[in-house]
Amino acid sequence: MTALLAGPLLTDLYEITMAAGYWKHRIQEPATFSVFVRDPDHKRNFFVAAGLETILQELACYRFQKDDLDYLNSLNMFDPGFLDALRELRFSGDVVAMPEGTFYFPDEPLMEITAPLIEAQLVETLVLNTVGIASLIASKAARCTHAAAGLPLVDFALRRTHGPDAGDHVARSTYLAGFAATSNVRAGKRFGIPVSGTMAHAFVTAFDSELDAFRAYAASFPDATIFLIDTYDTIAGARHAATVALEMQQQGRHALGVRLDSGDMIALSRDVRRILDEAGLSEMKIYASSNFDEFKIADMVKARAPIDAFGVGTRVGVSADAPYLDIVYKLARLGNRDIRKLSPGKVTLAGQKQVFRRLDGQGRYQEDLIGCREETIPGAQPLLTTVMRGGCRLHPAKSLEDIRQQFETQAACLPERYKTIHRHEAYPVKISPRLQSLQP
């Protein structure tokens, strides 16, 4: 993974003014902040951890550059001594986190950061910004792979993601959560994700006829031909595709399939399947890409529409039904004090924590307990592990393939009733008696 670092200026100004306040008052105690997601409206039955690799890269290289400090100085807000301190500042803290690909639930810390207060405060916005988008999309994508019941999904979202970074992270998070490929070439290069794509309507309209366009594409990519058939009329397009596929057979080549991109997907996929089958092209697959999300995919699967793979774009790439995670970063311990915030509806659990997961006899997830960091709960797995100590990473970066495998393994362990995309039963998350007794 190529590093494209956001850097320490990617922060809300108040992180820096607070840091200046701590500096002036010499508050240098170690602080622990918990990162967790609130979901009071129950928009999601589960979340999937992602973005850890990105934030570890940021923290490992965290430093204010000269032009950053010049800019801060130009604001005429900060003591020169504080800016000197920023110049020398490196992230020297510890990070405990759930591995990427872990399923987690509301209020469970997916990460805790412990560092001298100034450092831990400064990185807040950066942590939330990078982990937020990654986990938001991994969670949305996991719902899609569940709905697709084994059919391959390809990320087509790039044109409508919220900018380039978002596009790359949508590709990575969807792949992590079981997608087969992405259309995003930069993400393919950056993360080693398989890339996929053939033609758009512009290609078809650039030729004098649809048949000409299909023949031209087949001549250019005889081993990877998928015909987009809805530019003029999907049924006529399917017949044109069959014609060219049969011509290809004369030369020992096989078209991979056709793509539907508009109209009634259930009816059209059946009609097109029939046309291809009657032409003796039953090996040609039908790809579909038209505003798919987990709900529309589930409708296709339920109707047994003969669609072999889905291109999934905008609605997943922006998580349209829930376009943000209510992800927060809350001070839980400072020096020897366990701390919680009491604002209405926003209570935070005090203390350094661990999340424990109980499994049943078949290895399926039964319930989670949020406990104290140093607690042990017999028979339950702790989910948070130390990944950075004293500002140094403890392990090399996991490969994206390993993370994807981790996701798949975990997805198999979460009982079906907690994975449904419509209404759902809440997965049980409890507070351990010991952590409860710690609350002020």
Added chain:
Amino acid sequence: MTALLAGPLLTDLYEITMAAGYWKHRIQEPATFSVFVRDPDHKRNFFVAAGLETILQELACYRFQKDDLDYLNSLNMFDPGFLDALRELRFSGDVVAMPEGTFYFPDEPLMEITAPLIEAQLVETLVLNTVGIASLIASKAARCTHAAAGLPLVDFALRRTHGPDAGDHVARSTYLAGFAATSNVRAGKRFGIPVSGTMAHAFVTAFDSELDAFRAYAASFPDATIFLIDTYDTIAGARHAATVALEMQQQGRHALGVRLDSGDMIALSRDVRRILDEAGLSEMKIYASSNFDEFKIADMVKARAPIDAFGVGTRVGVSADAPYLDIVYKLARLGNRDIRKLSPGKVTLAGQKQVFRRLDGQGRYQEDLIGCREETIPGAQPLLTTVMRGGCRLHPAKSLEDIRQQFETQAACLPERYKTIHRHEAYPVKISPRLQSLQP
């Protein structure tokens, strides 16, 4: 503005496979693509153009680097001759566009790109990705400034935007559309936007008491003190803020105000206003930041809640009610042929176009006509101007302040009935008879 270019690999793979098809078949005619927004669900009464500066920078520096070409070669899909052509390729086309800050409406081209087909095709995803997020957020932000009826708004969205780029573009687009400042320090540096921010709950909880925290902050930033008063109890917090503000007065300093961040904003703002006024602190302002968007801001204004400024975050930074623009890039002309696509519900206007705006006697916007590029419509203003010719920019970048002024001027010209945030009357957009006659 510092260039942080996305580069030509930020594309869907199919742009490159189509380009390879054009290359193989020697289709090198000039093509014109139209960029426009569809809004069949009428989610927005208007849109605001933004992102032009970003895409012009990308196009002016558009080139495949060696490692990009190595990556494409590694896919084993492309003819070496085509990759050689990509190595030499520069964007040599023309761009006509509406200036940033221009109000536009569904189906109106906000940009048209004319270039040899390969080039015009290759840049599609990059154009949509960069212009999309910028215009999405400018449009959302314009609704907020309208709802705020003159009260200042500050962008607080960074922690929940879809990654770092999105954070910067949210800051730029909200500022362009009338926001007063941003919390995003990187965007402040990158775009010259005023930055704003004071303290979070963590700061308050890091001290032994709220009073101690307020005193510490006042000592650090005596000229820019805003107290966050809801960490424990907003009313008690207001009294503590008043206490410290009066202590500051003894030293000739004046606290700027207090910030409310949770609870019933209307009731609390009134109670807090009373506490401050009774303490003789009527100059202290009340800032509010709690899930604000245009709807909640309008509620506050309607109730005459004594709030002086709003921190606007997540819901605007991700445009939560409409998190994507259905922005498209459609082939409209190739060589001498005017082209349109016919897929159901997705008809595209053929030909090179111009958008004309008619004004009434007072300079207010009356109606738009989408016409032919070379048409003139007496008394109507053409909105698209040539900004790039032969791959070269024709003008230096406009300053963000100028763009912001452009927005403000235009906002004053759009009649009130087209600006309401709830239901609305559609602004009239017609097709000129000449353009109509051109449609195949």
